Amino acid sequence: MPPGLELVEAGLDPERLRVIEDLLHATQPEQACTVEEMLARAPLSPDMRRVIARLDGEPVGLATVGRIWVLPPDYPTLWCEVGVVEGARGRSIGSALLAWAQVAGREAGKRMLRVPCSDGRPEGIAFLARRGFAEFYRMTTLELPLAEVAAPAIEPPAGIAITSLGARPDLREAAYRLAVEVYAALPDPEPVSAGDFEEWRVRDVDVPGAPLDGYLLALAGDEPVGYCRLYVHDRGASVGHMMTGVAAAWRGRGVASALKRAALAWALEQGAERMTTENAPGNAPMLAINRRFGYRPTPDFVEMDGPVAAG
Structure with missing residues (x-):
């Protein structure tokens, strides 16, 4: 040395x-x-x-x-x-x-x-x-500067309501089942998973710097069919996407876009300077959604x- x-x-x-x-x-x-x-x-x-x-x-x-x-x-x-x-x-x-x-x-x-x-x-x-x-x-990797961005109308598709795990703590088990489905569908070269319930809770739910009102849920009735997990990082300057996913039966119906609008509104409420997200190269639908929202490419991870x- x-x-x-x-x-x-x-x-x-x-x-x-x-x-x-x-x-x-x-x-x-x-x-x-x-x-x-x-x-x-x-x-x-x-x-x-x-x-x-x-x-x-x-x-x-x-x-x-x-x-x-x-x-x-x-x-x-x-x-x-x-x-x-x-x-x-x-x-x-x-x-x-x-x-x-x-x-x-x-x-x-x-x-x-x-x-x-x-x-x-x-x-x-x-x-x-x-x-x-x-x-x-x-x-x-993508970044959306927030200095000149206004909070959008969320406008979920018919039959869908946007809430959060903070507002609906009774939905933890249902949110976990959705996370299991979303992780299993990721275009990843390895066997990624949500883990068991306790691991998911520690890793994705009860996380310092990630308030439960930033665990956004798209509900069809009382059933979560999409979610977006947000967290605050870079000492408050950024809001990042830990995961955004939609149940297979609801993909292509505007749920992910509604969650993205709700996520943007939440980030503005936190006073963040920017939002960040990552996309797997094979996840073309989510990449297209992010680009429509004005996300700009940054150096790859x-x-x-x-x-x-x-x-």
């Missing part, structure tokens, strides 16, 4: 997790999460590990390894984040952090690491490519996979 560099594991210590939060915000704000989110989601990945890189006592980077939440716990690949603040790059700190993550992956009995990147930071992709990583998957080096 470079002289003066030490790697300190954060565990679940709130003060160290606050440092992790600040480092994520500085190095990859689109992936940043809060201390409260890290603690709330700890049951999903009890083996999650996070490390702070300190150079001469100053925090300059981080690495994390843990379960990919939408995949089974025994999946052979770990999610891995690596970031170094701008003024400390080019000093082998990223290499030391990635080496730590590879050791952690071996200790967890896994074969691969999956690192999130952005096309807007090609140096990060090049760093990983030089170390044997290759692109596994990418998502189209790229997942890079690489082997856990042999010990």
